Structure formats: C-alpha cells, structure tokens
Amino acid sequence: MTGGLPRRSFLSGLVGAGVAGPLAAMAAAPIAAEAATRASEAQNAAGGASAADPAARIPFEGINQQGILPPPQRAAAFVSFDVTAATRGELAELLQTITTRARFLTTGGAPQTTGISAPPADSGVLGPEVAPDNLAVTVAVGASLFDARFGLAALKPSQLRTMEDFENDALRREVCDGDLLLQITAQSTDTVLHAVRDIARATRGSMQIRWRRDGFVSAPRPSGTPRNLMGFKDGTSNPDITDAALMQKLVWASDGEPAWAAGGSYQVVRVIRMLVEFWDRVNIHEQENMIGRRRDSGAPLTAVAEFDDPHYDLDPTGESVPLNAHIRLANSRSQADLDTRILRRAYNYDGGVDPNGNLDMGLVFVAFNRDLDNQFVAIQKRLANEPLVDYISPFGGGYFFALPGVQGARDWLGQGLLSA
C-alpha cells in the first residue's frame, strides 16, 4: 500500500489494514478510459473567473432550472426552509410567490413602487434598479415535503429520502434536510443576499429558514479549476455539460420517476468541515497521496497537467496514485464509473471560528444526478474510510430533488407536482 493509512487510526495506534483491504479490492478494476473533460475547463473558467457584467443574466425559463448546468457563480447561499403553510393551496401560493420573485430578481429591473402606502418593496441593497448579475435561483424539494401535510406522498420521487449518515459523517440534524432548498447563486455576494432577503420577506408566513450556508467559488489560482480550502483544485473531472445526451444520462430524471419530475434532478448537498489546521500540518506528499493529484498543478500524480487522464492502467497497483486516493476511489475511470458520474457544483464556505479556536471552513459539496443510489450514494460508499476522512467532517446538507424548470409566463415552480 502506497496510500497513507487513515491518520486518526494511525494516531490512535490501530492498524489500517482492515480498512485498506476492502478499499484495495474495490479499486482493483483498473480499466482506463479516455474521457476528455475539456468542457469542464471552459465551465470553470466561466464560473470562477472575474466578475461578469452586472447586466448579465441567465434565462429564467427553461426545461430545467437555471442553477444546475451553467457554471457555478462566484457567490452562493444554500437556504433550506421548512414549509409552514397550512394547506396544499397555501403551498401552491408559496411556490407561485417564489417563482414570481425569482423571475423578477433574475431578470432585473425597477422594483415595485409603493408611494406612501407602505415601506419600500425592495431592500435597496442593489441600488434603485435590480441588476440580474447572473443570479440563479434553484428550488429543490426535500423528502419531508411529501409527508402527510400536503397529500403529496404518492408523488415523491422514487429515491428521495432523508439523507442517511455515511460511515464518516457527523450529521447535525438541525442543519440537515428541510422541505425546500433554495440554491441562490450570483456573481456578487450582495446580489445573493438581496435575493435571500427578498424571497424570505415575500414568503414570511409560508416558510421559515431551517438552516443556511453561504459559499463562494474561488478564482482560478492561477488557472484551471478553482481550488478548495485544502488548496487543491476541486471538480476537475466533471462531465461535459455541453453534451446533452450525457446530461440526460447523468443528470436529468427519467424512467422510474413520477411524470411531473421530468426535467428535474436529484440534488445532494453536503456541508463538510475541513480541519484545515490539522491539514496544514501534513506533508505535501501525504496530502497529494490522499487526493491523488499534485497540489500545484492539479495534475494526476501519474500525469503532467490538470485535465490529463490519470492512466490507471499504467499504475495498476497504485504506485503513483494510491488505490485509496480520493480521485481514484471516486472515479476509477472504468466504464461503470464513468457512466455513474455526478455533476458537481461545489462551493467553499467560511464559517468563522470554533470554540477550540480553530477556523471553521470547508466545502459545500453539491451534486446533481439522475440516479441517486447508483451515482452519488455509490461513490460516497466507495469513499468510506478513505484517508482523507481524518481531515474532513460532513455535518450538514441533505437530499433534495430540484424541480423541473419554469416554461412560459403562466408556469410556476412545482406546478406539475401540485397539479398532479
């Protein structure tokens, strides 16, 4: 084994063989596949680069919602709400209101004037005219929305459920799950916060914030995929978002889902603390072995440049990229693994400081996938007890189902679900 033993086990005197054994077995299918991911380079350049024109907008209407395929914007808020609406009718009104606000905010323009009839309708955070700033509001439903309250149980997407605790999780349920998840992203933080305030105000009586986590996408340093707060490029091997057939295969709901769900996608959110002080005390060699890439260039340890194939066929025993390295467990480049990739849209988060005086920062891992169990869950299980787990602690998030897009001026988010 070239790969590092799990650090915590090592420190506590346990031998990691029991852990490493299954991992080695799992990774023993060293079939290489050449999968060009140039699209992700373009994607990351667009998403992570310098701020765009404030007038830039992402079309609100479409078969799919706007915040799934387009490259992630620089600033993000993940706000999970519990619905407090009393009836199914009020739930429909809530979703109509969210649609109306999202349509306005992502399109931009002058807010409603109130004269002397009321306080201003808009917070003014973006000035007198609301600039769209590539704002994208993406609404997803959680399993709890399909409980007895609204009579939606029979319409639940087939795999939607409360996120389970994985092997190395430390989930705090008060910052997990929720009836509705709003993923709000834009080029600028003020645009995101303006949208959060606007939507929360318009829906005050119908839903309440359960948990919230803001994130950001770093600029490319110096190029390529943006880095996470462990200093590594994160998301390099994303599937090509411009390949519609591939997106149909990997992202958009299809067979086995209720009819209303077409155009939607399972959304996984995992808020993962990174123990950065500990991480920073680890040798670069050990860090790189845990990830499987060079920290400086992002290149696989078997290759030259970030987007190079790792050529696991030339490294069947993990001499260069350990068999339990993160990238190798997540995607062995076998055809089976390539066919079950997820679309990642990860954000960094900065949460201040913990009681020990350590910095609270990490990753808001976000993935969209068509088949939750065979894509995200399968990957997550392959990652169980990887060496990296000693430096991270997943504590929040949940499983959601991103609603189909809004098509036409009279449509609204969730109309298919509520009318089914």
Place this chain on the structure above:
Amino acid sequence: MPTTTRRARLRIAVICAAVVLAAGAGALAITHFGASAPPVTTAGNDVAGDGSIDVIAGLDNCGSGWSSSTGGPLTFVVNNTSIGNIDVYLQSADTGAVYGELEGLGSRASATLSAVLGDGSYEFVCIGADAPVTTGAQVSIANSAARSDLTPGVVPVTRNDLYQPTQQYSAWITAQLPVLAGGVADLATSIQSGDRAAARRSWIAAHVTYETLGAAYGAFGNSDTAINGTPGAGMTAETDPDLTGFHRIESILWSDQQLSAAAPFAAQLVSDVSTLETTFATTRLDPQDVGLRAHEILENSVQEELNGSDDAGSGSTFATIDANIEGTEQAVLPLRPLLADRGFDLATLDDWLARSTALVESFRGPDGSWTPLSSITAAQREQVNATLSETVELLAPIAAICDIRQGV
C-alpha cells in the same frame, strides 16, 4: 414633518422622538424666511438624458419642467430652488391621493421621485416649512396601457385625521388603567398572604393587562420604566439594583427567594400604577403614536419576547405575546376607517392576527398555564416565527400610511 425616529424598543423611542422633534423645530426656525433662491441647475425636461424628468420645487413654482407624460414608470429629479426645506408630493389632482413624496427636501438639494402612473390628472405640490402651499400645473395622462405595477395612490393622513382615533384609543387606555390597578392590588395581596401559586397567577394576570397597552407606552414616560422595565446591560432582573416593577417581582416569584422579598416591590408597583393613572389623565397621546405602535408592538414582541430576553423566570412569553396581539388590535381598531378608505387590506391583516392569536393561545393549557417558549418543538417554533413575522409584515404599512402628512 420631521420623521419620527423609531426603535422597536418602545421606551427608547420616546426619547429619540423628542430629540428629533427638537431638531425639527430648529430646522423650522432656520427655514422661516421662505423666499425663493435662484435655481442652481438649469431646469428642463431630462437634463441628465437618462429618461428622467427634471422638475423644480419652490414656493412660487412647483413642478415646472413636467408638462406631459404617457403612462408607466416615471422618474423625476426634483430640485428645491427655494432657500428652505420643502415637502414635495406628487398627487392626483382629482382625489389628492399621493403617489410619491420627498419629505424635507433641503434648499438646493435635488432628489429622485419615482412612480408608475396610469390614466389620470396629476400635479406636484410643494409645502414649505411654515406651510405655504404651492400647487403645480396639472398633467393629464390618458390612454395608458393596463399594467399590474401601478404605484398605489394614498390620500395622506393628517394630524386632524388622527384626532378622533387618538381620542378613542386614549379612552380605551383610560378604561384599562383601573383594571391594571386592580390587578397589581391582587398581586400585592397574594404576596402578602404568602401564597406563591396565587401570587404567580396574579402576576401573569396583571402583567398581561399591562402588555395590552403598548401603543401608550410612549405617553407613559417614566412610569413605563418603573412598571415594566427590563434589566440593564449585563445584569438580570434579580441583580439590577435599579430595577422595579413586574420583572423584578417575577424574578422573585419564580425563584428560591422568600416571597416576602417581593412585598416592597409589589407595594411600589401599586404606587407606580396609581401615579400612572393620575398622570395619564392629563397626558395627551401623540397622534403619531397610534399608527406607529400599531406596527411596533408586535415588532417588539418578535425582537424582545420571542428571543426570551424579557422573561425573568415566569415562562409566560406566550401570555405576553397574546396580550401584545390584543394590544395591536386595540391600536388598529380606531384606525380602521382611515385604513379602509386608503385601500389597506384589513381582511388579510385580520386573518393573520386571528391566526397569530389562535397559535399563541394553543400554548395555553386547560388550567390556564402557559407553555414556556423553551419547551416548544422546533416545528412549533417555526410556526410561531412564521405567523408572527408575517403579521408584522402586514402591520408595517399602517405606520407608513399613518405617518402624519400635511394635507392639501
């Protein structure tokens, strides 16, 4: 009118309001010489070239620069060419309904006024500090396209308009004060008798009565602090040496302290309420207060009660909020005709007030005891937050509409 400074913390608001009023008086003195000064910018339509309309506000010239418009969104850049402060209104020439205002536009200052107008006849009105009124030329808008985002026009509420509602509200308060006096007397008696359970019941009953009187706290002045003050920064109701009133007594009744320790504070409370009755009989409520507090009573509940900070041991937060909702309804009551005339949606407000009451009272048991805030589930807490917050959103326009304006 100077803007009244507002704080959710009602007793602070009184002081701030007084300061601002004084500042306003100063401004009035300065601007008394209401002659015109030469315009500082060239007036004329759309000097900026950005689609806005430049208009002049002065005491011999109000609204010039605007002569015609089609309907839809209009942005005016209003320049005060006089040497004093001016209030500027854009209003219907027919009904006096106001579509936009610039209060206290300073001499030589300019500011933007935006409105979305449909068909009708409109005019600018300029009101100087010592109240000379100048009305501009009428501009008619016709054949505009139907749209859903028109600015609502609201006829301003004047000081006169608020006279009767203020009297009505004041009479209600006057009628409640003997109830309060009876309540605190019961409290003192049960403390004297050494019956802690009875004392606690009396405390909640009397405190709830006081908590319904929210729109008058400003007029109560120092009595409010004496009767219902909360501990100073860094102290508790038990440790603040200057604290008297309900919360001081609460901290004793719901602790291990001897009941008799509460007796002097109960006697003091009886005396303070008696003083309040006497002083309130000769106090005039500020007409501005009723509309302002109709909004802020519940704003205060959300800020100070829902976070539990005002609770000194009784766990009666929901009893207090229940009383605050009733107090809100009592403040809204005399304003209802004014609000209805101005297109305010009373039906939706009533729905949410009723919803709030029902929810809050669901935390009262059959024996009259209240569930402490800390004992409810997360889901119940979300319902409480949602319902009260929505109700506060709906109350906010009342303060905006009832902001006293100079009628024309």
